[in-house]
Amino acid sequence: METNRILTLAKQALLTFTVSLILFAPISGLVLEGFGFRNELVRAVLLAALVAVGRVVLSVVGMTALGRKLAGSAARNGGGVIVMTGNEKSPVLILALLFAAGLALPFFADKYFLGIAILALIYCLLGLGLNIVVGLAGLLDLGFVAFYAVGAYLLALGYQYLGIGFWSALIIAPFLAGLCGMILAFPVLKMHGDYLAIVTLGFGEIIRLVLNNWLEFTGGPNGASVPPPTVLGLEFTRTAKQGGVPLHDYFGIAYSADYKFWFIYLVLFLVVCLVIYAVERLRVMPLGRMWEALREDEIACRSLGVNHVFTKLTAFMLGASTGGLAGVFFAVHQGFVNPTSFTFFESALILAIVVLGGLGSTVGVIAAALVLTILPELLRDFAEYRVLIFGVLMVAMMIWKPRGLVRVRRPAFFPSTAPRGDTAPLSVSPEVAR
Amino acid sequence: MSEAPLLEFSGVRAHYGPVEALKDVNVHIFKGEIVSLIGANGAGKTTLLSSIFGAPRASTGKILHKGEDISRLPTNRISRRGIALVPEGRQIYQEMSVEENMMMGTTPIGMAYFEEDRTTMFDLFPRLKERRNQTAGTMSGGEQQMLAIARAMMARPELILFDEPSLGLAPLVVKRVFEVLREIAAMGKTIFLVEQNANHALKLSKRAYVMVNGRIHLSGESAALLDNEDVRKAYLGLH
Numbered sequence: 260m261e262t263n264r265i266l267t268l269a270k271q272a273l274l275t276f277t278v279s280l281i282l283f284a285p286i287s288g289l290v291l292e293g294f295g296f297r298n299e300l301v302r303a304v305l306l307a308a309l310v311a312v313g314r315v316v317l318s319v320v321g322m323t324a325l326g327r328k329l330a331g332s333a334a335r336n337g338g339g340v341i342v343m344t345g346n347e348k349s350p351v352l353i354l355a356l357l358f359a360a361g362l363a364l365p366f367f368a369d370k371y372f373l374g375i376a377i378l379a380l381i382y383c384l385l386g387l388g389l390n391i392v393v394g395l396a397g398l399l400d401l402g403f404v405a406f407y408a409v410g411a412y413l414l415a416l417g418y419q420y421l422g423i424g425f426w427s428a429l430i431i432a433p434f435l436a437g438l439c440g441m442i443l444a445f446p447v448l449k450m451h452g453d454y455l456a457i458v459t460l461g462f463g464e465i466i467r468l469v470l471n472n473w474l475e476f477t478g479g480p481n482g483a484s485v486p487p488p489t490v491l492g493l494e495f496t497r498t499a500k501q502g503g504v505p506l507h508d509y510f511g512i513a514y515s516a517d518y519k520f521w522f523i524y525l526v527l528f529l530v531v532c533l534v535i536y537a538v539e540r541l542r543v544m545p546l547g548r549m550w551e552a553l554r555e556d557e558i559a560c561r562s563l564g565v566n567h568v569f570t571k572l573t574a575f576m577l578g579a580s581t582g583g584l585a586g587v588f589f590a591v592h593q594g595f596v597n598p599t600s601f602t603f604f605e606s607a608l609i610l611a612i613v614v615l616g617g618l619g620s621t622v623g624v625i626a627a628a629l630v631l632t633i634l635p636e637l638l639r640d641f642a643e644y645r646v647l648i649f650g651v652l653m654v655a656m657m658i659w660k661p662r663g664l665v666r667v668r669r670p671a672f673f674p675s676t677a678p679r680g681d682t683a684p685l686s687v688s689p690e691v692a693r
Numbered sequence: 694m695s696e697a698p699l700l701e702f703s704g705v706r707a708h709y710g711p712v713e714a715l716k717d718v719n720v721h722i723f724k725g726e727i728v729s730l731i732g733a734n735g736a737g738k739t740t741l742l743s744s745i746f747g748a749p750r751a752s753t754g755k756i757l758h759k760g761e762d763i764s765r766l767p768t769n770r771i772s773r774r775g776i777a778l779v780p781e782g783r784q785i786y787q788e789m790s791v792e793e794n795m796m797m798g799t800t801p802i803g804m805a806y807f808e809e810d811r812t813t814m815f816d817l818f819p820r821l822k823e824r825r826n827q828t829a830g831t832m833s834g835g836e837q838q839m840l841a842i843a844r845a846m847m848a849r850p851e852l853i854l855f856d857e858p859s860l861g862l863a864p865l866v867v868k869r870v871f872e873v874l875r876e877i878a879a880m881g882k883t884i885f886l887v888e889q890n891a892n893h894a895l896k897l898s899k900r901a902y903v904m905v906n907g908r909i910h911l912s913g914e915s916a917a918l919l920d921n922e923d924v925r926k927a928y929l930g931l932h
Contacts, residue, residue: 563797
């Protein structure tokens with residue numbers, strides 16, 4: 260028994276060593292020098308030995324009780340979806356604490372960290388928006404960045420041509436982006452899966468290419484500048500530029516460039532909270548249920564009388580609106596927009612947020628957005644390997660937690676006092692049932 | 694039976710691309726009846742049912758519901774007329790909870806009667822009550838079939854179309870499904886049942902149609918069909 264195990268381990272180690280030697284020998288074993296090459300085979304052998312040792316250690320850990328437990332719990336995570344019983348305590352206290360902490364953050368954070376926090380919240384918004392389309396309604400949208408661009412350019416170009424400020428843009432952006440969402444949604448109503456993905460991918464590229472090439476209107480690759488925000492006629496610049504009064508003059512305090520970021524952060528934070536609330540409400544409303552039902556089975560939905568045109572349109576429009584909102588914040592935070600901010604990579608990143616967060620889970624999307632924006636910043640020290648580590652983490656995530664960071668929880672609508680098959684009265688209380 | 698049928702197919706043809714799946718079908722169902730449609734694989738039974746919901750749409754002929762042609766109506770309007778479908782292979786929402794599945798059933802009429810109807814359904818299917826807070830996909834096939842039936846019933850339909858409710862279920866469960874159908878009929882619902890399990894179907898229904906290659910081959914009283922030599926040979930495995 261014991262020798263058998265050691266034999267297996269040795270076989271494994273030998274195989275791993277051979278394979279990695281084959282890989283490493285030409286890559287790190289030979290160094291080109293001018294027209295000749297230097298032989299560094301020792302290095303390759305060492306690397307291969309390291310990999311083999313790592314493999315053996317992994318196997319040994321896997322044989323221990325702890326390792327088995329870990330593997331077991333990882334495997335279970337792929338399992339089902341939890342349905343809440345309706346008796347869970349609502350985490351009001353935790354939410355209130357989080358809310359207060361969020362509001363207080365700018366007073367403790369330095370400018371660099373605040374910048375990251377703003378970016379993270381912007382990606383939260385984008386994630387929440389795409390989560391409606393991909394996570395809830397199950398429509399794979401690879402061109403989500405288009406709506407982000409619409410919001411951002413609305414502020415930049417609106418200011419340039421129509422004198423639209425931050426606040427007006429904040430109100431107009433959801434509608435304009437929603438309209439774009441509708442324009443995209445009509446031709447793709449009958450499409451599913453891969454085909455839908457390709458069409459939306461194309462749509463995203465169209466928007467980017469238009470922004471890039473319509474020089475006279477958008478400024479093309481030179482981009483467009485965005486006005487700093489104002490609040491009730493107060494400006495955050497050192498001297499008033501938009502016909503108001505500078506904030507620091509009004510309050511008689513020293514000028515600091517940080518005020519602008521504090522302000523953006525606070526407004527953004529409140530908007531994110533509002534969107535989270537809206538999405539959570541939508542999930543338990545008939546519309547949200549129809550989105551999810553449509554994701555599960557479109558044919559069954561139609562036979563049940565779900566208007567699939569309306570349902571898909573609303574999903575696209577609401578998702579796009581949220582993306583547009585995020586765009587406005589992005590523009591005002593950067594102070595400048597150009598088409599390179601709205602490439603396919605952004606769409607992929609937002610999609611990664613939604614998928615890593617667990618399709619359809621609001622908490623998961625927020626967590627993933629925070630992780631995916633803060634992590635690259637923390638990894639700045641390993642700048643060269645940043646994307647590599649990022650990729651490895653994603654692969655690992657998908658292997659061990661394929662359903663995302665946070666498991667989706669289905670809302671319970673009618674709390675059951677009796678957990679299983681009890682003969683308790685069915686309608687527990689009409690008030691709770693609403 | 695002088696009044697107009699609740700549902701009537703008159704000269705309906707339907708195509709999947711170039712393939713004609715329904716060839717001049719004439720079927721009628723009166724209010725309060727249990728009518729079954731039996732036939733072999735690929736005879737067009739499921740097509741006949743789904744053509745009511747416009748998938749595929751009838752290329753010629755009319756599908757009349759209470760005397761009005763519904764063959765051109767958008768799919769989502771049809772369920773609002775009091776027609777519900779229990780689809781083949783159940784087609785419940787696997788990732789949604791049992792209760793949410795039932796809520797989806799109320800789409801055509803809204804949530805006004807939800808409480809009341811849920812109680813009725815839980816009385817009819819005690820298993821669903823036990824599993825109300827479970828995702829539907831984690832239930833057994835029979836339970837899922839019960840849920841599909843409950844979901845259809847939540848819309849308070851007048852006419853319920855069953856597409857192979859016994860498909861892939863154990864004999865005991867099949868028996869239970871047919872008991873449920875009987876109970877539903879006793880509630881005053883009209884039932885149009887499509888089945889391969891001819892024995893059960895013919896015993897349940899009053900009238901029946903036999904479909905072969907997209908045509909109605911035979912029709913008549915179920916009892917008479919049960920004794921019919923052809924039917925016995927082809928569908929009941931008896932000689």
